[in-house]
Structures are given as C-alpha cells and as structure tokens.
Amino acid sequence: MSNRKYESFFSYSVSRPFPFRWFTPGAIIGGIVSLALFTFLNFASSGYNLVVQISSNPNATLSEGNWLQRWPSFLTAKVQPTCEPANLPVNSQIFTNQTALTYMLTNVWQHHEATGEQVASPSLSYYNNVLENCSVASIEMNLESMDRSANQFAYSEWGALLRSYATCQIATSSGVVFFNLTQTYEYVPSTVSYTDIGKFLGSGFLSRNQTTRASLWWGESLMSTYWGAVTWEMQQERENKTDNHEYGIRKGTVSFMLNGSFSDIKDLKYFNADYRFIVDKGGSYYDVISPGGLPMPVTAEFLNATSEYPNIWTKADTLAKSTYSTILTDLGQTTATPNILSDATLLTYFTSNISQIEMANFKAGPANESFDDLNATTGPLRVTPSVISTTYLCQVPELKSAGNLILAIIVADLVLMQGVWQLYKISAEWYLTRRQPTANYCQGCMIMSGGELSAPSESSATTEGDTENYPLVEVSNPSTRDSTVSMHAVEEGHPREIQSR
Incomplete structure (x- = not known):
C-alpha cells in the first residue's frame, strides 16, 4: 500500500519573518x-x-x-x-424671475460664424442665462368697443389690448443666441368677474411687491391707470360723435416705435406713431382713418397739436412709455436709459396727476397717488438682472x-x-x-555562500510520523568549504540522496 498522502492542486508558499525592525x-x-x-x-x-x-x-x-x-x-x-x-419651445409662454409680465417666445436664432447666415431653431435651450441687450421694437394698442364681451363692456365701453415686441440675447457655450418675445397686456380681460367692478383688478401682472420690487409696482400702476385713461378718452370721443349725429369709431390700432433722434422720454417726439381706425357707417360701409397725407414721421406731439381724430395721443403716448419702461425693467436691463421706473425725477413727472385721471367703472392700481406722496412707503427704485423662470431636471x-x-x-x-x-x-x-539573495530560501534547505549552512531551528524540527512529508537535513563537517550535505527525504517509500560540494 502506498504511503503517499493526497496532494491538492493548490499550494501555499513557505514564509519567513522579515528581518526589519521597521x-x-x-x-x-x-x-x-x-x-x-x-x-x-x-x-x-x-x-x-x-x-x-x-x-x-x-x-x-x-x-x-x-x-x-x-x-x-x-x-x-x-x-x-x-x-x-430647460427646453423652451417656440410659441411657449414664459416669464422672468421678476414675476411681473408674461411673454410668448416667438423666434429663436443664431448667426452662423462663417457665413453670417441666420440659423433658426424650434426651441430655446436655456440654462439660467442672464437676459442681455433686450430692446423693445414697437408697442401696439388694439382698441375696440362693441366687439368685446358683455362683462368687459360693463367695466368700460372701450378696451385696449397692448402688444409689445422685444428682442433679447443670451450667451451660451455654443455662442450668442437671439430670440424674440411678444408681450400682451389687457387690464380688463374677457375672463374678468363682474363682481370685481369698482375694485383693483390686479390683472396682467403675476405678482407685485412695493418694497422689494418697487419699480415694477409703479410700472403696473402706470400701465393700469393710463390703460383706463386711453379707454375713457375713446369713450368720450365716440359720445361726442354720437351727440353730433356722426359716425363713430368702432375699432382701431395705434403703433409706437422709437424715434431714435430724441433721448428725452418726456418729449412727445420720443416715439413715432402710426394708426388705423375703422369708422362704422352701418351695413357694409366703413371709413378708415390713417395718417395718410400728414408729414412723416408722425409723432404724438404733432397729432396732439393738430387735434387729429381721435384725440387720445397724449394719454396713448404715456401708456406706451409706461409699457416700454416696465418691459425693460421686467427683462432686467440695468443699463437701458431712459427708464421711467429707475429714475425718481421721471417717475415723479409721469405720476404727478395720477390721482386725477378719469376712467370708467373700474379701479386702477396698485398706486393711486403720485410718487411724491407714496415714496416713503415704497422700496427704492432699481432694476436687477433677470433670468427666465423655468424648471430644470x-x-x-x-x-x-x-x-x-x-x-x-x-x-x-x-x-x-x-x-x-x-x-x-x-x-x-x-x-x-x-x-540577501538567499532570503527567500527555506531555512532547512538554505546553503549560505562560503559553504556555511544555517542550522534549522528547534521549531522546524520534524516530529515522529511526519518524516514522510518533510526533509531531514544532515550537515557533516560544516567548518570546511568541501563539506558534503546529504538530504534524505522519504518520497513514495524510497530514500533520495542529494550531494553538493
């Protein structure tokens, strides 16, 4: 019977302690x-x-x-x-972190660097970019009377839908991106409740704060007040025509654009004006009133001086300037001048008679007195940078x-x-x-250079019954270099002798 023990495929290494104190x-x-x-x-x-x-x-x-x-x-x-x-598609509604007016995104484009060609985009890729270099191209007032809903008619026989067109840009990693915004304002919308008659409606603006956003608080006050002033003037013009048995205006539109030649916003020549009014003569007959034949460009100053029909030009001009300043403030254009809402002198001028303005069956606001009267109760006039308010994933x-x-x-x-x-x-x-080149040799088999061999320690001595698996080392004459080392190991029952000189 073989005395050989089982040998595993796996093995372990012979280890020795390191001779380093560290x-x-x-x-x-x-x-x-x-x-x-x-x-x-x-x-x-x-x-x-x-x-x-x-x-x-x-x-x-x-x-x-x-x-x-x-x-x-x-x-x-x-x-x-x-x-x-955030991905803002074209024709989506947006507003800024000022939470004042609401805008529609109408166009997005970039200029190709090589060709200069305008490249349109179906959406605006937006990441909290500050709105820069915003400008208002034009402001339109669409005036109408009999075509409004009955609950609107209860507040005012005339209504005015303001539509403003602005262009802004943002700096992105792919270059400058341009986009157009359209802002629509109607103080007495078709959804207004009849029970609010005689109250401040607060429509058109998302929120207001006279302390932290005093400039926009005054902007809303100017827009709502002069919205009432213009619609009241249109009502008076129609009544005068009716009293004189003449045909009155049914609807019309007035457009204001920057003149560019005048920097004083108090000047009635600050905007160029254009208009179209429809006089309903009954049946399918109507007349159109336009500035045809007048010296161009037409301004509110000229129209007011010549009392062109309908004579609403001073109030309409102030409403356009109020809208212009409010949009620039809401879009955070800190360097845009002139701006009524960032200049105390201008705001004092345009609100001096705000408490005396007549309007129909509604109350404007939130301010109903002049800036001089309410200055102590409001915060400072200031314009802060704006970003589009949206959500990000x-x-x-x-x-x-x-x-x-x-x-x-x-x-x-x-x-x-x-x-x-x-x-x-x-x-x-x-x-x-x-x-020590021989440091990785086992202690029982190591032969030092010069014929010296370190003796095995007591801990490495074999015990009875283990001679079949461990070598037995015998050293003869270790003092000479020609010593003979005989190693006898039991392997499968047969001794083996290895001699080294």
Whole structure:
C-alpha cells in the first residue's frame, strides 16, 4: 500500500519573518492611515446615490450644501450633482424671475460664424442665462368697443389690448443666441368677474411687491391707470360723435416705435406713431382713418397739436412709455436709459396727476397717488438682472441608508487595503532580496555562500510520523568549504540522496 498522502492542486508558499525592525510598525501605522484615507474617499465616491430633483434655480441646487464640489471629479464623478438645460419651445409662454409680465417666445436664432447666415431653431435651450441687450421694437394698442364681451363692456365701453415686441440675447457655450418675445397686456380681460367692478383688478401682472420690487409696482400702476385713461378718452370721443349725429369709431390700432433722434422720454417726439381706425357707417360701409397725407414721421406731439381724430395721443403716448419702461425693467436691463421706473425725477413727472385721471367703472392700481406722496412707503427704485423662470431636471446626491453605506465602505476598504498590503510586501521583499539573495530560501534547505549552512531551528524540527512529508537535513563537517550535505527525504517509500560540494 502506498504511503503517499493526497496532494491538492493548490499550494501555499513557505514564509519567513522579515528581518526589519521597521516593517511591523510601518505596517501598523500605514494600515491605520490607509484605512482612514480609504474610508473617507470611499464615503465621498460611493456613499451617495443620485436622485432626480426638479429645481427652479440650478446654480443654487449645484452649490447649496454640497461639499463634494471641492473634490476632484475623478473621485466623485458618480455623485456630482448635475442639471439639464430647460427646453423652451417656440410659441411657449414664459416669464422672468421678476414675476411681473408674461411673454410668448416667438423666434429663436443664431448667426452662423462663417457665413453670417441666420440659423433658426424650434426651441430655446436655456440654462439660467442672464437676459442681455433686450430692446423693445414697437408697442401696439388694439382698441375696440362693441366687439368685446358683455362683462368687459360693463367695466368700460372701450378696451385696449397692448402688444409689445422685444428682442433679447443670451450667451451660451455654443455662442450668442437671439430670440424674440411678444408681450400682451389687457387690464380688463374677457375672463374678468363682474363682481370685481369698482375694485383693483390686479390683472396682467403675476405678482407685485412695493418694497422689494418697487419699480415694477409703479410700472403696473402706470400701465393700469393710463390703460383706463386711453379707454375713457375713446369713450368720450365716440359720445361726442354720437351727440353730433356722426359716425363713430368702432375699432382701431395705434403703433409706437422709437424715434431714435430724441433721448428725452418726456418729449412727445420720443416715439413715432402710426394708426388705423375703422369708422362704422352701418351695413357694409366703413371709413378708415390713417395718417395718410400728414408729414412723416408722425409723432404724438404733432397729432396732439393738430387735434387729429381721435384725440387720445397724449394719454396713448404715456401708456406706451409706461409699457416700454416696465418691459425693460421686467427683462432686467440695468443699463437701458431712459427708464421711467429707475429714475425718481421721471417717475415723479409721469405720476404727478395720477390721482386725477378719469376712467370708467373700474379701479386702477396698485398706486393711486403720485410718487411724491407714496415714496416713503415704497422700496427704492432699481432694476436687477433677470433670468427666465423655468424648471430644470437635476440629479443631486443623497446619502445612502446606514446599512448600505457601511457595507459599501467595508467592501471597498477591504479591496484597497489588500492592494496596499501586497504592494508593501512586494516592496519589502524586493529590498530584502537585493541585500540577501538567499532570503527567500527555506531555512532547512538554505546553503549560505562560503559553504556555511544555517542550522534549522528547534521549531522546524520534524516530529515522529511526519518524516514522510518533510526533509531531514544532515550537515557533516560544516567548518570546511568541501563539506558534503546529504538530504534524505522519504518520497513514495524510497530514500533520495542529494550531494553538493
């Protein structure tokens, strides 16, 4: 029967203690430092999950309470917060962070750098960009009487729908993007409730605050008040024609555009004017009133001086200037001048008789007195930069649950600590083998240079019954270089002798 024991396919290495005094302290201290460092890094890199969050301010979302921002991205790339740009389609309704007027996005385009060609886009890719270089091209007033709804007619026999056209631009990573905005204002809309008659309607503006947004508070006051003044003037003009048994105006439109030659917004020549009015003569007969034959360009000053019918030009001019200043303020154009709402002298001038203006069966507001009278109760006049108010889809880090967090860190630490330990051992072994080439030999088989052989220690002596698996070393005459070493090992029941000289 064979005495050979079973030999596994796998094997283990013969190990010896390192002869360095620094090895053990280095391993302990280095292990503690490495464990602390790896735990911290693993907590930063894998201690969080990314969760979806809807945000209206992506800059604040990315920076608020996020200490991971200060670490290299290659360590925290999987848990860095991100926000996607908002996609604003053409013909969508938008408003700014000033929460005043509402606009329709009508065009988006860029200029091709090589050819200068205008490249249109179906939507605006927007990421909290500040609105820059906004300008108001024109302001239109669409006036009508009998075509309005009955509840509107109860407030005022005439109504005015203001439509303003503005162009803005934003700076993006792909270059400057231009877009057009159309703003529509109607103080007495078709949805107004009849029960609000005689009250401040507060329509057309999303919100108001006389302390933090005093300029827009005054802008709404001017627009609603002069909206009432213009519609009242149209009502008086129609009544005068009716009293004289003449045909009156049924509807019309007045357009105001910047003159460019005048910088004083108080001047009635600040805008050029154009208009069309329809006089209903009954049946299918009507006349059109236009500035045909008048010297061009036509201004409110000339129309007022010649009392051109209908003589609403001074009030309509003030309404256009109020709308112009309010839009520039709402769009955050801090450098745009002149602006009624950022200049106390101009605002004092245009509100001096605000409490004396006549209007129909409604109340304008929110201010019903002049700027001089209410200045002490409102905040400072100022224009702040604006951004489009929208929502962004963000991914923000959220701390894992305690169980998942501990497990993830332990697993990651074990992997990294094993790697560091192996590197430490390999480095020490490499250094040792350079100093002692025979350091990786087993103690029972090592032959030192010069014929000297280190004797086996007592701990390495074999015990009875183990001679079949371990070599027995015999040293004869160790003091001479020509010594003969006989090694007898039992292998499959047969002795083997190896001689070395």
